[in-house]
Amino acid sequence: MPAAIHESRPNRRGVEVRERVLRTAWEAFSREGFRACSLARIAADAGLSQAGLLHHFPTKEDLLLAVLRWRDELELDQVGRTLPTHTGLSVLSRLLRLVEINVELTDVVRSFTVLSAESVSEGHPARDWFRARYTRVRAAVADALQSGVDSGEIRAGTDCHAVATEVCAVMDGLQLQWLLDPGAVDMVALFRDYARRLDAALRNPAREAPDTPDGQDTRDTGDTPGGTAPSAAP
Amino acid sequence: MPAAIHESRPNRRGVEVRERVLRTAWEAFSREGFRACSLARIAADAGLSQAGLLHHFPTKEDLLLAVLRWRDELELDQVGRTLPTHTGLSVLSRLLRLVEINVELTDVVRSFTVLSAESVSEGHPARDWFRARYTRVRAAVADALQSGVDSGEIRAGTDCHAVATEVCAVMDGLQLQWLLDPGAVDMVALFRDYARRLDAALRNPAREAPDTPDGQDTRDTGDTPGGTAPSAAP
DNA sequence: GTCTATACCGCGATAGAC
DNA sequence: GTCTATCGCGGTATAGAC
Numbered sequence: 001m002p003a004a005i006h007e008s009r010p011n012r013r014g015v016e017v018r019e020r021v022l023r024t025a026w027e028a029f030s031r032e033g034f035r036a037c038s039l040a041r042i043a044a045d046a047g048l049s050q051a052g053l054l055h056h057f058p059t060k061e062d063l064l065l066a067v068l069r070w071r072d073e074l075e076l077d078q079v080g081r082t083l084p085t086h087t088g089l090s091v092l093s094r095l096l097r098l099v100e101i102n103v104e105l106t107d108v109v110r111s112f113t114v115l116s117a118e119s120v121s122e123g124h125p126a127r128d129w130f131r132a133r134y135t136r137v138r139a140a141v142a143d144a145l146q147s148g149v150d151s152g153e154i155r156a157g158t159d160c161h162a163v164a165t166e167v168c169a170v171m172d173g174l175q176l177q178w179l180l181d182p183g184a185v186d187m188v189a190l191f192r193d194y195a196r197r198l199d200a201a202l203r204n205p206a207r208e209a210p211d212t213p214d215g216q217d218t219r220d221t222g223d224t225p226g227g228t229a230p231s232a233a234p
Numbered sequence: 235m236p237a238a239i240h241e242s243r244p245n246r247r248g249v250e251v252r253e254r255v256l257r258t259a260w261e262a263f264s265r266e267g268f269r270a271c272s273l274a275r276i277a278a279d280a281g282l283s284q285a286g287l288l289h290h291f292p293t294k295e296d297l298l299l300a301v302l303r304w305r306d307e308l309e310l311d312q313v314g315r316t317l318p319t320h321t322g323l324s325v326l327s328r329l330l331r332l333v334e335i336n337v338e339l340t341d342v343v344r345s346f347t348v349l350s351a352e353s354v355s356e357g358h359p360a361r362d363w364f365r366a367r368y369t370r371v372r373a374a375v376a377d378a379l380q381s382g383v384d385s386g387e388i389r390a391g392t393d394c395h396a397v398a399t400e401v402c403a404v405m406d407g408l409q410l411q412w413l414l415d416p417g418a419v420d421m422v423a424l425f426r427d428y429a430r431r432l433d434a435a436l437r438n439p440a441r442e443a444p445d446t447p448d449g450q451d452t453r454d455t456g457d458t459p460g461g462t463a464p465s466a467a468p
Numbered sequence: 469g470t471c472t473a474t475a476c477c478g479c480g481a482t483a484g485a486c
Numbered sequence: 487g488t489c490t491a492t493c494g495c496g497g498t499a500t501a502g503a504c
Binding site for chain 1 (some may be wrong): 418419
Binding site for chain 3 (some may be wrong): 248282283
């Protein structure tokens with residue numbers, strides 16, 4: 001009788017190590033970028049040898065993709081539940097809250113900034129992932145705005161997808177300048193100003209109740225770390 | 235009598251080679267980033283050996299800094315003359331024109347996106363350069379806006395520096411999404427929409443002559459390539 | 469000023485013992 | 487599942503001939 005097929009059935013210990021490696025790799029990629037960072041260093045920081053690491057993730061590229069998938073799951077758990085609860089212009093308040101959280105998470109923001117920019121190179125292993133991510137985030141924000149249009153809160157004829165793209169761009173662009181020169185760029189204040197102006201421009205004038213995104217929103221937004229932009233549940 | 239000191243007095247030929255190397259290196263850095271790119275490849279593309287390259291630029295880092303200084307001079311020549319001629323809200327038209335130019339210069343845009351993001355790492359050789367660049371660009375745009383405030387075209391009390399930072403952020407953020415997914419992001423249209431809305435928000439209502447930034451501006455703006463954001467003469 | 473040759477190192481990945 | 491040892495490659499930088 002042949003031995004039972006040795007499925008990669010992870011026991012408790014294996015999952016622990018795997019997760020520790022993923023977290024360490026994520027931090028390393030964030031500091032130095034994917035290409036510049038070495039497996040040996042990640043392995044050492046995670047407390048195992050390089051060969052040991054490669055037992056779990058056969059190649060460096062596999063490790064990167066695993067890290068990105070792992071981040072996906074984290075964000076899906078965290079943001080996926082809270083973002084859809086905000087519809088219409090309140091999504092701007094939610095995003096402002098995200099910026100407020102991000103300003104305390106320099107490493108996470110740097111991760112997304114470094115990795116996403118690196119991934120625009122032709123043939124970069126993370127390119128598809130980032131493209132899909134932006135597609136998803138833009139759609140989520142656009143959906144939230146569209147429901148505002150449907151309810152009459154937002155002006156009819158608003159191009160919600162265009163606005164969503166612009167909002168993501170502001171977040172990303174501010175992050176870059178903030179990372180380069182934190183003392184000169186007040187990311188939270190700048191995004192708040194932008195969001196207020198956008199709110200005023202989009203709001204349907206034939207309505208009242210100006211719940212401007214001034215950070216005084218008291219809904220439960222959750223303490224959701226997020227990179228460049230929030231991920232949303234599909 | 236001792237031989238004359240052999241100053242690095244570049245003759246015609248030397249300058250030619252140097253410039254060819256700089257241009258090649260700029261393109262290589264733009265595609266792959268600074269760290270990922272190899273001197274051997276740059277040397278080959280520039281038509282000389284690696285050792286020959288290192289004769290002109292002793293280390294890779296020297297080469298990077300030389301490339302950045304070279305870009306500075308180029309932009310100073312090109313943008314430095316045209317941007318200061320636009321004051322007040324017309325600076326938005328000028329920036330829209332820049333986006334229109336950039337959309338045809340994928341490689342240049344990618345250069346700035348990749349390099350600037352890479353430079354946010356601690357101790358990156360280009361970090362100081364990018365920080366200084368953004369400081370300069372923000373100040374230039376803010377100055378243009380401020381003169382609009384002074385002339386009464388723009389609302390009194392406008393925080394010109396904050397707006398300048400935001401405008402740069404929009405340009406950078408749109409570039410990232412556009413590079414990742416050119417088919418899904420119409421960078422020019424998106425920036426035009428943003429600029430129009432910003433124009434409307436900033437314009438002093440106690441005035442007339444709404445010269446909106448719709449790209450119909452007929453002033454001579456010059457064909458000025460520029461990266462992430464325009465550089466301006468001090 | 470440019471070359472060939474090479475030193476030297478660190479990288480990703482593999483082999484095989486335990 | 488983790489280790490040590492090692493391979494093979496490609497990187498930056500240097501030495502020295504021409």
